[in-house]
Amino acid sequence: MSPSADRPPTGTELASPVPRRAPTARLKVQRVRPAYRQVADELRSQIMRGALAAGARLPSESELTGMFGVSRSTVREALRVLASQHLIETRRGVQGGSFVAAPDPARLVEDVGGALGVLVATPSLAMADLLEARLLLEPAAARLAAQRAEPETVEALRRAAAPARDPRDPSGFVEHMDFHTTVLMATGNLMLTMMGQPVGDVLRTRLDRAVVEAERWAEVDACHGTITEHIARGEAAEAEEAMRGHLLDLREIYDRPGAWKTG
Amino acid sequence: MSPSADRPPTGTELASPVPRRAPTARLKVQRVRPAYRQVADELRSQIMRGALAAGARLPSESELTGMFGVSRSTVREALRVLASQHLIETRRGVQGGSFVAAPDPARLVEDVGGALGVLVATPSLAMADLLEARLLLEPAAARLAAQRAEPETVEALRRAAAPARDPRDPSGFVEHMDFHTTVLMATGNLMLTMMGQPVGDVLRTRLDRAVVEAERWAEVDACHGTITEHIARGEAAEAEEAMRGHLLDLREIYDRPGAWKTG
DNA sequence: TCGACGGTAAATGTCTGACACTTAGGAAGG
DNA sequence: CCTTCCTAAGTGTCAGACATTTACCGTCGA
Numbered sequence: 001m002s003p004s005a006d007r008p009p010t011g012t013e014l015a016s017p018v019p020r021r022a023p024t025a026r027l028k029v030q031r032v033r034p035a036y037r038q039v040a041d042e043l044r045s046q047i048m049r050g051a052l053a054a055g056a057r058l059p060s061e062s063e064l065t066g067m068f069g070v071s072r073s074t075v076r077e078a079l080r081v082l083a084s085q086h087l088i089e090t091r092r093g094v095q096g097g098s099f100v101a102a103p104d105p106a107r108l109v110e111d112v113g114g115a116l117g118v119l120v121a122t123p124s125l126a127m128a129d130l131l132e133a134r135l136l137l138e139p140a141a142a143r144l145a146a147q148r149a150e151p152e153t154v155e156a157l158r159r160a161a162a163p164a165r166d167p168r169d170p171s172g173f174v175e176h177m178d179f180h181t182t183v184l185m186a187t188g189n190l191m192l193t194m195m196g197q198p199v200g201d202v203l204r205t206r207l208d209r210a211v212v213e214a215e216r217w218a219e220v221d222a223c224h225g226t227i228t229e230h231i232a233r234g235e236a237a238e239a240e241e242a243m244r245g246h247l248l249d250l251r252e253i254y255d256r257p258g259a260w261k262t263g
Numbered sequence: 264m265s266p267s268a269d270r271p272p273t274g275t276e277l278a279s280p281v282p283r284r285a286p287t288a289r290l291k292v293q294r295v296r297p298a299y300r301q302v303a304d305e306l307r308s309q310i311m312r313g314a315l316a317a318g319a320r321l322p323s324e325s326e327l328t329g330m331f332g333v334s335r336s337t338v339r340e341a342l343r344v345l346a347s348q349h350l351i352e353t354r355r356g357v358q359g360g361s362f363v364a365a366p367d368p369a370r371l372v373e374d375v376g377g378a379l380g381v382l383v384a385t386p387s388l389a390m391a392d393l394l395e396a397r398l399l400l401e402p403a404a405a406r407l408a409a410q411r412a413e414p415e416t417v418e419a420l421r422r423a424a425a426p427a428r429d430p431r432d433p434s435g436f437v438e439h440m441d442f443h444t445t446v447l448m449a450t451g452n453l454m455l456t457m458m459g460q461p462v463g464d465v466l467r468t469r470l471d472r473a474v475v476e477a478e479r480w481a482e483v484d485a486c487h488g489t490i491t492e493h494i495a496r497g498e499a500a501e502a503e504e505a506m507r508g509h510l511l512d513l514r515e516i517y518d519r520p521g522a523w524k525t526g
Numbered sequence: 527t528c529g530a531c532g533g534t535a536a537a538t539g540t541c542t543g544a545c546a547c548t549t550a551g552g553a554a555g556g
Numbered sequence: 557c558c559t560t561c562c563t564a565a566g567t568g569t570c571a572g573a574c575a576t577t578t579a580c581c582g583t584c585g586a
Contacts, residue, residue: 032547032548034567034568034569035568035569036343036568036569040347048380048381050384054385060536060537060538061537061538062537070569070570071569071570071571072570072571072572073336073339073568073569073570073571074568074569074570076336076340076538076539077339077340077343077568080299080340080343080344080347081343081344081346081347082347083344084303084343084344084347084348085347085348085374086378087381090537090538091537091538091577091578092537092538092539092576092577092578093536093537093538093576093577093578093579094534094535094536094537094577094578094579094580095536095537095578095579095580096536096537096538096577096578096579097536097537097538098538102385103378103381103382103384103385103387105382105387105388108375108378108379108382111348111374111378112371112375115349115366115371115374116371117311118311118366119366119368119371119453121313121366122365122366124366124368124453125368125453125454129452129453129454129455130454132407132452132454132455133452133454133455133458136400136403136404136455137399137400137458140399140403141399144395189392189395189396190382190387190388190392191388191392191393191395191396191462192392192395192396192399195396195400195458199454295576295577297538297539297540298539298540299539299540323565323566323567324566324567325566333540333541334540334541334542335541335542336539336540336541336542337539337540337541339567339568340539353567354548354549354566354567355547355548355549355566355567355568356547356548356549356550356565356566356567357548357549357550357551357563357564357565357566358549358550358551358565358566359548359549359550359565359566359567360565360566360567361567
């Protein structure tokens with residue numbers, strides 16, 4: 001990140017390399033907010049305030065044109081902003097329009113994962129940080145999962161712990177979800193799932209699986225099975241410890257040279 | 264990633280105003296992706312692939328119209344999408360244009376916080392979940408902070424632990440950052456900070472401070488001080504335990520009826 | 527009576543061309 | 557050397573038109 005990269009106002013500036021003796025008031029702020037931003041902010045505020053319930057239909061673009069006194073292009077750019085933040089969805093055709101989108105955890109996780117992927121490409125966020133965060137989160141999640149184990153979630157865990165079969169045989173891929181994600185979900189706490197999943201996603205997608213031998217995967221699967229059974233029996237402490245050990249094992253893989261796909 | 268590619272099965276479909284007895288296969292997928300999305304996806308892909316480095320300038324809107332063979336409106340809508348995902352920043356004037364944005368953790372935290380705020384308005388994510396997640400994260404963070412305490416971070420902690428003075432007296436508000444955020448930052452692990460801060464933000468902004476008596480805040484400040492000193496002395500276990508106790512104390516506040524601002 | 531078919535209209539999607547506004551940098555003037 | 561003004565590149569905004577999608581509804585035929 002070049003130090004000259006001028007940062008627009010985020011409001012949460014940390015250590016700012018304060019430009020001493022600013023020549024003339026040299027603000028980088030946008031003097032005027034573009035109209036499309038004002039429109040977007042106003043609509044967003046209405047949505048967040050609950051004035052527009054989820055599923056509700058916004059006025060048509062032409063109507064918004066009249067309401068805000070701006071052109072349709074401007075309205076549309078505002079709508080694109082909201083749509084890309086998943087606050088609205090637009091449909092075409094008769095009875096089409098822009099609708100307030102129902103908040104979707106999966107979508108948020110996707111977005112965060114994507115942003116994380118970008119961040120790990122910078123020196124500010126190291127893979128080691130992700131591993132540490134995971135090591136902090138998932139053992140605790142395993143403990144909670146054990147404390148709250150229900151037949152249904154245990155069943156899901158068993159499915160997830162079953163080794164993913166040969167990728168060339170797609171038959172086993174139905175309904176197969178990542179084990180670690182499943183453990184997070186088994187806590188019944190959506191917040192934990194949302195915190196942990198993006199981390200796991202990034203680690204998984206950037207690991208070059210070629211550096212790992214087949215028998216290593218067998219060990220991994222064995223660990224998953226052990227953890228699952230601890231959770232199934234409600235053995236909280238054991239589940240936590242097993243997960244911690246598992247993650248430490250994995251760390252050995254992640255620490256290998258060339259384990260990370262660069263691009 | 265965030266392109267929110269035409270939704271693969273998220274499995275989290277909730278109450279869709281299901282048109283009973285779907286006439287013919289009634290998919291909600293967009294048959295054709297609008298041009299602005301294609302342009303946005305292509306540009307995003309180039310940015311993520313690294314073909315455009317951070318800070319690099321994209322072609323001007325007019326040039327992009329030529330390159331993609333679409334009108335400027337379409338190009339602009341695509342740029343709005345990328346801008347609202349913080350992948351690019353746009354400047355006006357000579358030497359203006361769209362520039363690849365440097366990844367900014369603070370921005371990501373902001374976004375996640377905003378999205379969380381929306382999610383807690385739904386039954387899928389309860390405040391209790393946030394509290395639990397926090398209870399899981401911050402004590403561990405306090406431990407790590409203690410293990411790695413450096414003079415500089417300790418100093419920042421002391422500043423943050425100092426009671427925020429009367430809001431009507433803005434003098435004390437300079438440089439005052441939330442204590443819990445500071446603890447997270449003191450771990451030196453950006454990932455932990457990014458996981459914890461949105462949670463704290465949501466809890467803080469939605470707590471109706473009117474239900475809390477002044478002396479309660481004094482207790483809170485005292486707790487902050489205790490934790491800070493544990494961290495300063497490198498007492499990891501004590502710091503962790505103090506933080507846990509502090510959060511459990513806070514829980515009493517959060518559990519009061521009427522503690523949450525509805526919206 | 528019921529299903530298939532096709533028309534209609536309300537919206538979004540796209541294009542074109544024009545003008546306004548912003549702003550860094552250079553030229554002119556003191 | 558400093559200040560002031562001008563310029564030009566680029567984004568921001570507007571207006572109007574046409575294209576495309578698609579739920580709905582009426583018609584027709586079996």
